[in-house]
Structures are given as structure tokens and as C-alpha cells.
Amino acid sequence: MFNRKPNKNWIxxxxxxxxxxxxxxxxxxxxEYVEEVSNVEITDKIIGLDYKSDGLYADSEGKVCGSPKYYRKSHKRLAKLQRQLSKKEKGSNNREKARKKVAKLxxxxxxxxxxxxxxxxxxxANLYEVVCIESLNMKAMSNKGFGNGKATLDNGYGLFQTMLEYKLLDRGKYLVKVDKWYPSSQICSHCGNRKHLNLTDRTYCCECGLELDRDINAALNIKNEGLRILMSA
Known part of the structure; x- marks a missing residue:
């Protein structure tokens, strides 16, 4: 079964x-193939995505995409199979059968x-002409020192970024990466004021009157910064 069939000019x-x-x-x-990408007319089909460690992302349109957390859902079953594997005699057929069950899950x-x-x-990729994201190092973020390594690996955001990049390119569209040090969560997306937030602060409250979910506010800033980078390129 093929997910995508190659064209005749592909090598x-x-x-x-x-x-x-x-x-x-x-x-x-x-x-390998060569494909000319035509210039995309910048329209209102632009979106910013902010990574969510407890989900997948929050976007600049106010929506949140959660993660199904497949590993967490199967954790008990997986732990049970791994316990059964550990009790089997090394080199036995029963151990090999148990190992295959773990690998299959x-x-x-x-x-x-x-x-x-x-x-x-x-x-x-089908809906938007420009997608703006942060250039995050997901391998570093999955480090146990951050305390959310399993959740980070389970949501697969790094792979999601890779998929977005090649799918947008195939469609002649843009993926714009904003520097990971850009303070997207600290800037007010309405007036541009900047304030420090603690990790426990889930709502961005500004003197201008803005009260917005922290991640959605960050997604709006990522969208605006991504558009600035694209237009100045």
C-alpha cells in the first residue's frame, strides 16, 4: 500500500x-525531484501555532488541539506485558513470544x-497559506529534567513540525520558524506591552485590558512575528 505514488520525472x-x-x-x-515553487500571495489564510506540553498546540484563532495521549492510554497494558516478559526464562520460546507482544503494542x-x-x-496544510511556529528543540524539551519528558514524547510535536514543513512545501506554501528565544508568551498581542509570566500563570492579563489564554496569546505573537519575518525576507 502506497501513501503517495511517485511521478514519472522523480529519480x-x-x-x-x-x-x-x-x-x-x-x-x-x-x-529526488525538482519542483518550482511559485510565490504565494499573502492572504488572511495565516495561522500561528504555540506548542502545548499537555496537548499538541494552541492556535492564533483561539482553538486548542489536544493530544490523544496514546502512550498514556496504553501504559497499564504495556506495563503488564513488560512484567510478563521479565518473568520469562531468557532464551526460551515463551520469552520470545512475550517480547513480540511488547514490540507489537x-x-x-x-x-x-x-x-x-x-x-x-x-x-x-490544506487550509492555510502560511503557518508560523517556534523553532523548538523537542529532544532537549523531552529531557527528564523538565519533568514532562513522557508527555513531550507522546504528543509527537517534533514529528508534527516535520510533516507540516514538507506538506506545505509540496503545496507551494510557507512554514515560517520563529526563533525559540522570541518571548512569545511575554508580549501582549494587543498592545505590545511586555511582562514576565510564571509557569503557573495560565491567563495573560495586560494593563490595556486584554485577558487571554496564555497559549493563544503566544500563538498570536508567533503569527505576527512569523509574518514580519516572511515579509522582510
């Missing part, structure tokens, strides 16, 4: 065969996450 560069821990084989095919969780991220990234 086949490589085919990589891999075997997963569940003993299933997969083939990854790499093609891991693969199932991964496929669920991939399906969700593909659908959501395709939806955004």
Missing part, C-alpha cells in the same frame, strides 16, 4: 529495508500517533 535514489522489533519488515523509498501506539499527526498536519 529513485535509494530503498532502505528495516526490520522492527515486532519482526515486521518495512521499506523506505527515497526519490509499541508499534500499535506509534501507528496511532502517526495517523493522528498525519491527519492534523494535512488539515492545516
Amino acid at each position: 529513485l535514489k535509494s530503498a532502505t529495508i528495516s526490520q522492527e522489533k515486532d519482526n515486521k519488515y518495512y521499506v523506505s523509498v527515497l526519490f 509499541h508499534r500499535h501506539i506509534s501507528n496511532q500517533r502517526l495517523d493522528f499527526l498525519h491527519k492534523e498536519s494535512t488539515r492545516i
